[in-house]
Amino acid sequence: MRVVIAEDDALLREGLAALLRGEGIHVVAVTDTADDLGDLVSAHDADLSVVDVRMPPTWTDEGLRSAIEIRRSRPDHPVLVLSAHVEPASAGELLADGAGSVGYLLKERVAAVEDFIRAVHRVASGHTVLDPEVARILMQRRRSPLAALTDRERDVLELLAQGDRNSEIAAKLFVSEAAISKHIRNLFDKLGLHIDDAGHRRVLAVLTYLREK
Structure with a gap:
């Protein structure tokens, strides 16, 4: 089995590689960024990717996004995602295609x-x-328009509801304004708020948040 590991924590990355090699599994590449994950999978014709959810530069969901992109281009490529915390939205998105060959472990x-x-x-x-804890929380999580949002997108939406501007949200979350703009675009898409909607999308997003809170 040929495995690619994407993990920004050097100790965990090398520990995973050593653990897999000790079991006779061939680790063909390791990386500390999600950006080149797809290229590594293709270059080495990997049989499995082990991917951290939160990776540079924003440490939100870069790893997950790369895993999902790989699955779009190679639907049969197995992906095992690792996360420090239970993130139901990201777990649900990864599992959404129902194709199997996926794992989500703490x-x-x-x-x-x-x-x-x-x-x-x-x-x-x-x-x-x-992971049993992930499965438990997914079962308990009630259906809501907010269920598709990542934890960071929910943080952004909460600050939008407080009336903060993008620059203020960026300062509070210690990220760039560009990153905040991206999160806002993503949460608009996930809430089904399109440019041609009647009304201001920020207002509609906040109303959705307040209804579901």
Whole structure:
């Protein structure tokens, strides 16, 4: 099995590589950024990608976005996503195509070596593997227009509801205004608010937030 690892934490990245190699799994490439993940998968004809959800430059969902892009171009490519926290929106988006060969585990599960290696093999074999905590929260999470938003997008929407401008939101979240603009565009799309909607999209987004809060 040929595996590519995308993880910005050097210790965890090298630890994952050593763990997989110790099990006879061929780690063909490692990277600390999500930008080149797709190229590495193609160049090495990888059988599986192990991907951190939050990666540079914004540490929000770059890894997830890269994983989803890879799945769009290679629907049968197995992806095992690792996250430090339960992020139901990102888990739901990854699982949305229903094609299998995906996994979503909390990073703390890596310490349970046998379970982690079993998950690697199951995802590579076409199965879906969910961390028990992720599965529990997905089951409990009520259906809502806000359910599709990432945690960062919800943070941005909450600050929009407080009347903050993009520059103020950027300062509070310690990211660039460009990143905030991107998050706002994404949450507009996910809430189904289009440019030709009657009314101001920021106002409509805030009204949706207040109704569902």
